[in-house]
Amino acid sequence: MVVVMTPEATDADIAHVVEKVESVGGEAFVSKGVVRTIIGLVGDIDSFHGLNLRSLPGVANVHRISDPYKLVSRQHHPDRSTVWVRGVPVGPDSFTFMAGPCAVESPQQTLEAVEMAKAAGATIMRGGAYKPRTSPYAFQGLGEKGLEILAAVREATGLPVVTEVVDARDVPVVAQYADMLQIGTRNAANFGLLQAVGEAGKPVLLKRGMTATIEEWLMAAEYIAQRGNLDIVLCERGIRTFEPSTRNTLDISAVPVVQATSHLPVIVDPSHASGRKDLVVPLSRAAIAVGADGVIVDVHPDPETALCDGPQALLGAELRALAQAVRQLPPALGRVDASALARTEAATSA
Amino acid sequence: MVVVMTPEATDADIAHVVEKVESVGGEAFVSKGVVRTIIGLVGDIDSFHGLNLRSLPGVANVHRISDPYKLVSRQHHPDRSTVWVRGVPVGPDSFTFMAGPCAVESPQQTLEAVEMAKAAGATIMRGGAYKPRTSPYAFQGLGEKGLEILAAVREATGLPVVTEVVDARDVPVVAQYADMLQIGTRNAANFGLLQAVGEAGKPVLLKRGMTATIEEWLMAAEYIAQRGNLDIVLCERGIRTFEPSTRNTLDISAVPVVQATSHLPVIVDPSHASGRKDLVVPLSRAAIAVGADGVIVDVHPDPETALCDGPQALLGAELRALAQAVRQLPPALGRVDASALARTEAATSA
Amino acid sequence: MVVVMTPEATDADIAHVVEKVESVGGEAFVSKGVVRTIIGLVGDIDSFHGLNLRSLPGVANVHRISDPYKLVSRQHHPDRSTVWVRGVPVGPDSFTFMAGPCAVESPQQTLEAVEMAKAAGATIMRGGAYKPRTSPYAFQGLGEKGLEILAAVREATGLPVVTEVVDARDVPVVAQYADMLQIGTRNAANFGLLQAVGEAGKPVLLKRGMTATIEEWLMAAEYIAQRGNLDIVLCERGIRTFEPSTRNTLDISAVPVVQATSHLPVIVDPSHASGRKDLVVPLSRAAIAVGADGVIVDVHPDPETALCDGPQALLGAELRALAQAVRQLPPALGRVDASALARTEAATSA
Amino acid sequence: MVVVMTPEATDADIAHVVEKVESVGGEAFVSKGVVRTIIGLVGDIDSFHGLNLRSLPGVANVHRISDPYKLVSRQHHPDRSTVWVRGVPVGPDSFTFMAGPCAVESPQQTLEAVEMAKAAGATIMRGGAYKPRTSPYAFQGLGEKGLEILAAVREATGLPVVTEVVDARDVPVVAQYADMLQIGTRNAANFGLLQAVGEAGKPVLLKRGMTATIEEWLMAAEYIAQRGNLDIVLCERGIRTFEPSTRNTLDISAVPVVQATSHLPVIVDPSHASGRKDLVVPLSRAAIAVGADGVIVDVHPDPETALCDGPQALLGAELRALAQAVRQLPPALGRVDASALARTEAATSA
Known part of the structure; x- marks a missing residue:
C-alpha cells in the first residue's frame, strides 16, 4: 500500500x-x-x-498495490486448476463445450435441445429452471419442476447438469438436482447467495457481473472460496458498454487477464454476450483461440417458440459450424477435447 | 411495438x-x-x-414503444406520490434530509452520528446493520445487534430508521426493527429480495443499480409494486462510467427523467455517488436545485475510525454548510422542509 | 511516481x-x-x-502521483481565474449566461434567437457557423457567411460572440469575427486545433470530450495554455455512458472536481448534455447550485424548423423559467450576475 | 423511420x-x-x-430504421471488398499482418523493428512520424524527417508503409511518402481530416474512435468515401469501458458486426487495445479466429528505450509466437496469407 x-x-x-x-x-x-x-x-x-x-x-x-483476493489468486497456486463436473473436466488441459436451452420449458423441448447439443459435441448440459428476468411480467422459469426435467434429461443423455440458482433459499433444492450451480450475471454481488453456494458442496459456474471489473469478479469468487469451495469455473459473458449493436460487449481480453492472475478455469458465453445468434460461432472461435477453457451456448429445437432469449439460440447450420470449430480448433491450438478426457478419467477411475 | x-x-x-x-x-x-x-x-x-x-x-x-412498467408509471397515476415514513413525508411537497452513519458500529457512535444529523436538520436516520462489501475480508456489519442499536437510537432521537436489507431471509427481522427498508445498489436486480420487501409491509428505499438504466431501475420498483407495495422512494446514487475522479458518476439528470415518467418520489445520495466528502455539499445543492425530493448522506462523529466509507462522511464545517443548504434552498425553490410537514401531519393526526 | x-x-x-x-x-x-x-x-x-x-x-x-498538467493547475495558481470576453467576465465572482441558436441558419433566425436570449438575461451569444456532424449528409453550417451574420447580430445586440472552430485551417477567419473560440466535444483531442487556438489571441471555450476523463480534458487545456493562452473557459457537456434516456450523461460532479484542481472557470451546457428541452431548466438550476461559473444553452425562435438540434432548443415558458433561475439562484448562493459585473467593469474602464 | x-x-x-x-x-x-x-x-x-x-x-x-451510411454499406455492395496497398491485399481472401514501431525514433530503430516484423511474416510496415499525445509534454514524433526514414526503410525492406496523419494540413506531405494513410482513434470525428484523406488518393486505415459506436465509425468511413475514396480498411482498436486491467476493451464482436453491415475490410490492433504485451498474442489469435482480415501490432527492437508505448511492443519469444499464429491459424480457418496473394498478384500483373 x-x-x-x-x-x-x-x-x-x-x-x-x-x-x-x-x-x-x-x-x-x-x-x-x-x-x-x-x-x-x-x-x-x-x-x-x-x-x-x-x-x-x-x-x-x-x-492498493497487491491483489485483494487470496484463495483464488495464482500467486500462491501457480498451476491452473481443473474443476471436475460429474467426471467432466473444465481446465487448462481440455476444452469443454456446454450447451442447452436458455430456459427449461417442457420435458420434450429440453430433451430435444440437449440431444442437439450432445450430437454437436457438448459434454455438459445447461438449462434454466429459475430465471432472473428484468420484467416481473416475463416468464420466470418452472422452478423445481424444471429441475426434475433436467434430472430426467441427464438420465436420458448422460450429460451433467449446470443450472442457475437465483436465491439463497433455493440453494439446497437446486444442489439436490444439479451437478454444477450457476451464479448469473445479476447476482455477481449477491454476497449471501455466493456464500450459500460456497457451502453447497457442488462446483460453481460464476458468471461475471455485466458491470463488474475483473477484480470484483475475482472477489466474488473469493466469497465462494472462503466457504471452502474452490471448484469454481469463471464465465465471461459480456460487459455493459455504450455500443448498442450487441446486447453486451464480450470482453475477450478478460480470459488471458484472468488466467494470468487466478488459477481458476475460465470459459466464455457468446450467446448472452452478444444476444445475436449470427455472432455465436465467430465469438466461440475467438474464445477458443484466445485460450478459454470452454464455451457455453444456447441451443433450442425451435427458437421461434422459445420462452426466453430465442433470438440467440442456435440450430441447424450454425450449430454444425460450432460443432466443427469445437472439434477442430482446440487441437490446432494444442488442447484436447473434454469428452476425450472425460472418457480417460472414467476409465481410470473405473 | x-x-x-x-x-x-x-x-x-x-x-x-x-x-x-x-x-x-x-x-x-x-x-x-x-x-x-x-x-x-x-x-x-x-x-x-x-x-x-x-x-x-x-x-x-x-x-418496443411503450414503457414496460405499469404500476410505477405516471401514465395512469399523473399526480406524484408522497411516501410517509413513520409520519415523515417524502414527496413533491417537501424536501427530506436523511442522514446517519454508513455502518452501525456501536451504540455510542450511532447515537452521536444521529444526533449530529438531527441537529443539522435530518428528519430520518440512516445506518447499516447488514453491509454488502466487495471483499469478504471487510467489515460485514453487526446484523441484528445493529438493528437493536438503531431502534434504541430511534427511541432516543425520535427519528424514523431506514436501513439496508441484503438477503431475502433477513427481511422479517429487519422489517421488525426498521421503518423503511433499503435495497442497495448491488441488489437492484436481486428479484427475490425485491419481492420479499414488496411483501414486508414497510416503505422501501430503492437505490439505483450502479449499472442499471433508468428503465431497469423502474422495473425493479415494479417488482416491489407488484407485490402490493407502492410506498417506494427511488434513490439515485451514481452510475459506473469511465471517469475515475469520483467513485461513481452522479446522474443528476435521472431525477427529472424519473419524475417525468414515474409518480414515485426520488432522492439523491451524494455520499456514495462521489465517495468524496468535499463533493457532498455541492452535489446536495445540485440535488435540491434539480428538484429531488430529498438527500441521504453519511455522517460520522469520527470518520478517522469509521469501519466503512469514512472518507465520504461529513462532519463539522461541511455538515453545517449542508444544513444551511437544506434549510435555505428548498424554500427558495418553492418547497417546504419535511420536518415542518411532519409536524403539521402530527398535529393533524393528533 | x-x-x-x-x-x-x-x-x-x-x-x-x-x-x-x-x-x-x-x-x-x-x-x-x-x-x-x-x-x-x-x-x-x-x-x-x-x-x-x-x-x-x-x-x-x-x-503517477502528481497531476500531469501544470499551467492550468491550481497548485501554483491557487486563486480561481476570471476570463473576460469583450468585457463580460466568466469566473468565480459572477454567473454568466450564454445563449443562442445551435446553428446560424439566416440573419433573421439568428437575430431573433439572440434577442430572445438577451431578453432572458444572456450576456454572451452563441451560434455555430461550422458544424461538426456525425453524418456527411447533415447540414454542415454556413461557414464564413455564418460568421458575418454573427458579427451583424453582435452589432445589433451588443453581445459578444462565441462560435465553434472545427479545423485548424479555419482558425484565422473565425478569430477575425469571434470574441471567443469554441472547441467542440469531438475535437477535444485534436491537438493541432488546440495549438492553433492557443495562438489565436482570443479566449477559448473548451468543451469536454464526451469520452474524456477530467484529467484528459485538463490536458487539452494545457495544450492551449502551452501556446501562451490562459484565457480558457472549460465547459462540461455530458459524457457517454450506458444510460439511453438522455443523449449524454451530464457529469455535474465534474464542476467542483475541476474547480478543486484547476484555476480555470467552468460552465455547463445542459442542452447538449441531455438533448431534451424539458431537462434544460432543471439541469441549469443544478449547474448554478453546484457552483458552475455559467451555463450555455440553445434557444431558437422556431425549433420546429431548426436545421440542427431543434429538440433541445428552448423557447417561451421554458426560457422564462431559465431566465428566472439565472436571475434569482446565483444571488441566493452568493454570486452576482455577470451583466452587473460587466457594467461595473465598463464603468471602471471608461 | x-x-x-x-x-x-x-x-x-x-x-x-x-x-x-x-x-x-x-x-x-x-x-x-x-x-x-x-x-x-x-x-x-x-x-x-x-x-x-x-x-x-x-x-x-x-x-431511424435504416442504416445512415450508404457508400460503405453492404446493402448495395454485397461482396466484401479487398483494398490493395502497393500490391498487398487486405480483404476477405487473405490475412494481412502489419507491424512496426509505434513511433519512428531513428533510422536504425525503425529498420531493426521492420526487419523483425518482416522476419515474423509482416507484409505491411507501420510507424508513426506524427504522434497524437494526450500530454503536450510527451514526444510528438519526428514529422517529415520520420516520413523520410519510413521511405528509406521501405526501400530497404520492400514493405509498403502505413503511417498516421493527425492534421488536415499535413495530408499532402504524408501522402507523398506513405502508401496508406492512418486516421487514429482520437481523430475519428475530425471530419475535416476525414475529408482531406478522402481526397488524397491513397488507401486509408481508419481506426475506430475509442468511444465511437460501430455506426459512428462507419459514418466516419462514409465521410472518406463521399470524397471518392473507397479504399478504406477499418481497424478495431478497443473501446473505453469501466474495466481498468486493459488500456481499452477490445470489442472483438465488432469484427463480425462490421462485416455483416459493411463491405470494407476490418483488421484488429491488439497492441493499442490492451496496452499489454502479454495479451498481444492471445488477442491476435482471437482476431484471426473471429474472422478479421488482418492485425496490426507494435514491435520494437528495444522496448526499454522506446519513446512511445514501449510496454506493449513485442519482441523475441512473443513475436515468434505471433508469427506462428499468423502462419498457421488463417489456413486452418480457410484463409491464405496475404504475402502469398501478394506474390500471385505480382506474378499476374507482371
Missing part, C-alpha cells in the same frame, strides 16, 4: 500516518518529494484497512 | 408476422417502404412477448 | 530501476514488503517518462 | 406530422394503438431529417 500526501501535508501529518501504521505492526517508508511525500506501507494489508488512512489529515490518496 | 423487416424479407415473411400477431388478438399495420417494410403492432404487449417475433424469418428488429 | 515491482523481481531488477532513476538526476526510495517491493521516485517527472520504467524487467506497474 | 406519438397527442398533431411528411414527397402510414399512435414513414430519409419531426407537437420519439 502506498499513501500519497497532499502538497500541504505537514510533518505532523506524516508522523501521524507512520504512527498509525506502526500501531498495527506495520512498517512505513517515507519518501519526501519536491512537491509531495509518499509513504510505502509494509505489513498485513487487512490490518491497514481498519486504519481508514484516507480519512487522516494530509492524506490525498491511498493506492 | 414496431417490427422492422430485413430488406430481403418476402411477402410470406410479412404475412407470417401478421398472422402471428393476429393469433393472439393483436392488430398489425404494414408499411411497405422502398427498402424495408415495417409493421406496427396494436394490442396487448404482453401477449406479443410470447411470440418471439425477433426469431421469425425476415425480421431484422423489434422496437 | 511509484514503481511497483512484481513478486518475482530480483535484487538486480530493483537495482536496475534505481540506477535508471538516478541516471536522470532523480532519487529512488526502496520499500521492501513481504511480497512486493515498491520504489518511490522523487525528481523531475518528465525526465522519468523517458525511462520507460514499465518496460524494465521486474516492474509490475508504475503509478 | 417511425414516429411515435405521446399518449396525449391529438388527431390534429397526427395530421400535422402526416402533412409535413407528405410535403417533402414522403408517405405516412398511421397505426393507432390503444395508448399511442405510431406513424411509419416511407420515402427519402434525408428529406425527413429537415423536418425536425422530434420538435413537432405530440411527438414522443423518432426511430
Whole structure:
C-alpha cells in the first residue's frame, strides 16, 4: 500500500500516518518529494484497512498495490486448476463445450435441445429452471419442476447438469438436482447467495457481473472460496458498454487477464454476450483461440417458440459450424477435447 | 411495438408476422417502404412477448414503444406520490434530509452520528446493520445487534430508521426493527429480495443499480409494486462510467427523467455517488436545485475510525454548510422542509 | 511516481530501476514488503517518462502521483481565474449566461434567437457557423457567411460572440469575427486545433470530450495554455455512458472536481448534455447550485424548423423559467450576475 | 423511420406530422394503438431529417430504421471488398499482418523493428512520424524527417508503409511518402481530416474512435468515401469501458458486426487495445479466429528505450509466437496469407 500526501501535508501529518501504521505492526517508508511525500506501507494489508488512512489529515490518496483476493489468486497456486463436473473436466488441459436451452420449458423441448447439443459435441448440459428476468411480467422459469426435467434429461443423455440458482433459499433444492450451480450475471454481488453456494458442496459456474471489473469478479469468487469451495469455473459473458449493436460487449481480453492472475478455469458465453445468434460461432472461435477453457451456448429445437432469449439460440447450420470449430480448433491450438478426457478419467477411475 | 423487416424479407415473411400477431388478438399495420417494410403492432404487449417475433424469418428488429412498467408509471397515476415514513413525508411537497452513519458500529457512535444529523436538520436516520462489501475480508456489519442499536437510537432521537436489507431471509427481522427498508445498489436486480420487501409491509428505499438504466431501475420498483407495495422512494446514487475522479458518476439528470415518467418520489445520495466528502455539499445543492425530493448522506462523529466509507462522511464545517443548504434552498425553490410537514401531519393526526 | 515491482523481481531488477532513476538526476526510495517491493521516485517527472520504467524487467506497474498538467493547475495558481470576453467576465465572482441558436441558419433566425436570449438575461451569444456532424449528409453550417451574420447580430445586440472552430485551417477567419473560440466535444483531442487556438489571441471555450476523463480534458487545456493562452473557459457537456434516456450523461460532479484542481472557470451546457428541452431548466438550476461559473444553452425562435438540434432548443415558458433561475439562484448562493459585473467593469474602464 | 406519438397527442398533431411528411414527397402510414399512435414513414430519409419531426407537437420519439451510411454499406455492395496497398491485399481472401514501431525514433530503430516484423511474416510496415499525445509534454514524433526514414526503410525492406496523419494540413506531405494513410482513434470525428484523406488518393486505415459506436465509425468511413475514396480498411482498436486491467476493451464482436453491415475490410490492433504485451498474442489469435482480415501490432527492437508505448511492443519469444499464429491459424480457418496473394498478384500483373 502506498499513501500519497497532499502538497500541504505537514510533518505532523506524516508522523501521524507512520504512527498509525506502526500501531498495527506495520512498517512505513517515507519518501519526501519536491512537491509531495509518499509513504510505502509494509505489513498485513487487512490490518491497514481498519486504519481508514484516507480519512487522516494530509492524506490525498491511498493506492492498493497487491491483489485483494487470496484463495483464488495464482500467486500462491501457480498451476491452473481443473474443476471436475460429474467426471467432466473444465481446465487448462481440455476444452469443454456446454450447451442447452436458455430456459427449461417442457420435458420434450429440453430433451430435444440437449440431444442437439450432445450430437454437436457438448459434454455438459445447461438449462434454466429459475430465471432472473428484468420484467416481473416475463416468464420466470418452472422452478423445481424444471429441475426434475433436467434430472430426467441427464438420465436420458448422460450429460451433467449446470443450472442457475437465483436465491439463497433455493440453494439446497437446486444442489439436490444439479451437478454444477450457476451464479448469473445479476447476482455477481449477491454476497449471501455466493456464500450459500460456497457451502453447497457442488462446483460453481460464476458468471461475471455485466458491470463488474475483473477484480470484483475475482472477489466474488473469493466469497465462494472462503466457504471452502474452490471448484469454481469463471464465465465471461459480456460487459455493459455504450455500443448498442450487441446486447453486451464480450470482453475477450478478460480470459488471458484472468488466467494470468487466478488459477481458476475460465470459459466464455457468446450467446448472452452478444444476444445475436449470427455472432455465436465467430465469438466461440475467438474464445477458443484466445485460450478459454470452454464455451457455453444456447441451443433450442425451435427458437421461434422459445420462452426466453430465442433470438440467440442456435440450430441447424450454425450449430454444425460450432460443432466443427469445437472439434477442430482446440487441437490446432494444442488442447484436447473434454469428452476425450472425460472418457480417460472414467476409465481410470473405473 | 414496431417490427422492422430485413430488406430481403418476402411477402410470406410479412404475412407470417401478421398472422402471428393476429393469433393472439393483436392488430398489425404494414408499411411497405422502398427498402424495408415495417409493421406496427396494436394490442396487448404482453401477449406479443410470447411470440418471439425477433426469431421469425425476415425480421431484422423489434422496437418496443411503450414503457414496460405499469404500476410505477405516471401514465395512469399523473399526480406524484408522497411516501410517509413513520409520519415523515417524502414527496413533491417537501424536501427530506436523511442522514446517519454508513455502518452501525456501536451504540455510542450511532447515537452521536444521529444526533449530529438531527441537529443539522435530518428528519430520518440512516445506518447499516447488514453491509454488502466487495471483499469478504471487510467489515460485514453487526446484523441484528445493529438493528437493536438503531431502534434504541430511534427511541432516543425520535427519528424514523431506514436501513439496508441484503438477503431475502433477513427481511422479517429487519422489517421488525426498521421503518423503511433499503435495497442497495448491488441488489437492484436481486428479484427475490425485491419481492420479499414488496411483501414486508414497510416503505422501501430503492437505490439505483450502479449499472442499471433508468428503465431497469423502474422495473425493479415494479417488482416491489407488484407485490402490493407502492410506498417506494427511488434513490439515485451514481452510475459506473469511465471517469475515475469520483467513485461513481452522479446522474443528476435521472431525477427529472424519473419524475417525468414515474409518480414515485426520488432522492439523491451524494455520499456514495462521489465517495468524496468535499463533493457532498455541492452535489446536495445540485440535488435540491434539480428538484429531488430529498438527500441521504453519511455522517460520522469520527470518520478517522469509521469501519466503512469514512472518507465520504461529513462532519463539522461541511455538515453545517449542508444544513444551511437544506434549510435555505428548498424554500427558495418553492418547497417546504419535511420536518415542518411532519409536524403539521402530527398535529393533524393528533 | 511509484514503481511497483512484481513478486518475482530480483535484487538486480530493483537495482536496475534505481540506477535508471538516478541516471536522470532523480532519487529512488526502496520499500521492501513481504511480497512486493515498491520504489518511490522523487525528481523531475518528465525526465522519468523517458525511462520507460514499465518496460524494465521486474516492474509490475508504475503509478503517477502528481497531476500531469501544470499551467492550468491550481497548485501554483491557487486563486480561481476570471476570463473576460469583450468585457463580460466568466469566473468565480459572477454567473454568466450564454445563449443562442445551435446553428446560424439566416440573419433573421439568428437575430431573433439572440434577442430572445438577451431578453432572458444572456450576456454572451452563441451560434455555430461550422458544424461538426456525425453524418456527411447533415447540414454542415454556413461557414464564413455564418460568421458575418454573427458579427451583424453582435452589432445589433451588443453581445459578444462565441462560435465553434472545427479545423485548424479555419482558425484565422473565425478569430477575425469571434470574441471567443469554441472547441467542440469531438475535437477535444485534436491537438493541432488546440495549438492553433492557443495562438489565436482570443479566449477559448473548451468543451469536454464526451469520452474524456477530467484529467484528459485538463490536458487539452494545457495544450492551449502551452501556446501562451490562459484565457480558457472549460465547459462540461455530458459524457457517454450506458444510460439511453438522455443523449449524454451530464457529469455535474465534474464542476467542483475541476474547480478543486484547476484555476480555470467552468460552465455547463445542459442542452447538449441531455438533448431534451424539458431537462434544460432543471439541469441549469443544478449547474448554478453546484457552483458552475455559467451555463450555455440553445434557444431558437422556431425549433420546429431548426436545421440542427431543434429538440433541445428552448423557447417561451421554458426560457422564462431559465431566465428566472439565472436571475434569482446565483444571488441566493452568493454570486452576482455577470451583466452587473460587466457594467461595473465598463464603468471602471471608461 | 417511425414516429411515435405521446399518449396525449391529438388527431390534429397526427395530421400535422402526416402533412409535413407528405410535403417533402414522403408517405405516412398511421397505426393507432390503444395508448399511442405510431406513424411509419416511407420515402427519402434525408428529406425527413429537415423536418425536425422530434420538435413537432405530440411527438414522443423518432426511430431511424435504416442504416445512415450508404457508400460503405453492404446493402448495395454485397461482396466484401479487398483494398490493395502497393500490391498487398487486405480483404476477405487473405490475412494481412502489419507491424512496426509505434513511433519512428531513428533510422536504425525503425529498420531493426521492420526487419523483425518482416522476419515474423509482416507484409505491411507501420510507424508513426506524427504522434497524437494526450500530454503536450510527451514526444510528438519526428514529422517529415520520420516520413523520410519510413521511405528509406521501405526501400530497404520492400514493405509498403502505413503511417498516421493527425492534421488536415499535413495530408499532402504524408501522402507523398506513405502508401496508406492512418486516421487514429482520437481523430475519428475530425471530419475535416476525414475529408482531406478522402481526397488524397491513397488507401486509408481508419481506426475506430475509442468511444465511437460501430455506426459512428462507419459514418466516419462514409465521410472518406463521399470524397471518392473507397479504399478504406477499418481497424478495431478497443473501446473505453469501466474495466481498468486493459488500456481499452477490445470489442472483438465488432469484427463480425462490421462485416455483416459493411463491405470494407476490418483488421484488429491488439497492441493499442490492451496496452499489454502479454495479451498481444492471445488477442491476435482471437482476431484471426473471429474472422478479421488482418492485425496490426507494435514491435520494437528495444522496448526499454522506446519513446512511445514501449510496454506493449513485442519482441523475441512473443513475436515468434505471433508469427506462428499468423502462419498457421488463417489456413486452418480457410484463409491464405496475404504475402502469398501478394506474390500471385505480382506474378499476374507482371
